Amino acid sequence: MTQESGVNWFILKTEPMTFSVDDLREVGTTPWDGVRNFEASKILRQHMAVGDQVFIYHSGRRSQDSPAVVGMGQVVSEAYADPSQWQQEAPGFDPRSTLQRPRWWCRDIAYVRHLGRPIPLAELCRMPELAATRLCQRGNRLSVVPIAASAAARILALGAF
DNA sequence: GCCAACGTTGGC
């Protein structure tokens, strides 16, 4: 990363029916596992670092709420092999993963706080700083989205009470 | 529920 500030920012997508920001608050810290997209996994493994900040995003799938950024978290572990890739019962089971050569990675994410209000995708993407992010590109499926500090600042401004 | 867009797989 070329930024001098040191702290990088990301948006982590999750389906609230499966795991919501409220769930994250309840458990405090969770392995952010189940990422099964090579690019997202690579970002998580190679571009994240302990101390980086993340926004929690609820995707709209199977939910009546509009998709929105709802809270903040923090990266609190180095990357490690996602155990669910070896669990036959898990949805993310991958028979091609070996112990010597894992295919998928995760990191522990700690709850920081809810935003003052959910910021809907439509509102986010009206902001020039965010319209340029992959979150706002049509058809985008990346579940770990790097964002610039300026974009993060915009979300924080919108999310203040 | 619909369906466009996407990433991955697998046949060739």
Added chain:
DNA sequence: GCCAACGTTGGC
């Protein structure tokens, strides 16, 4: 290495 088929994502 190509690319069609497939399964999944995700906004609406």
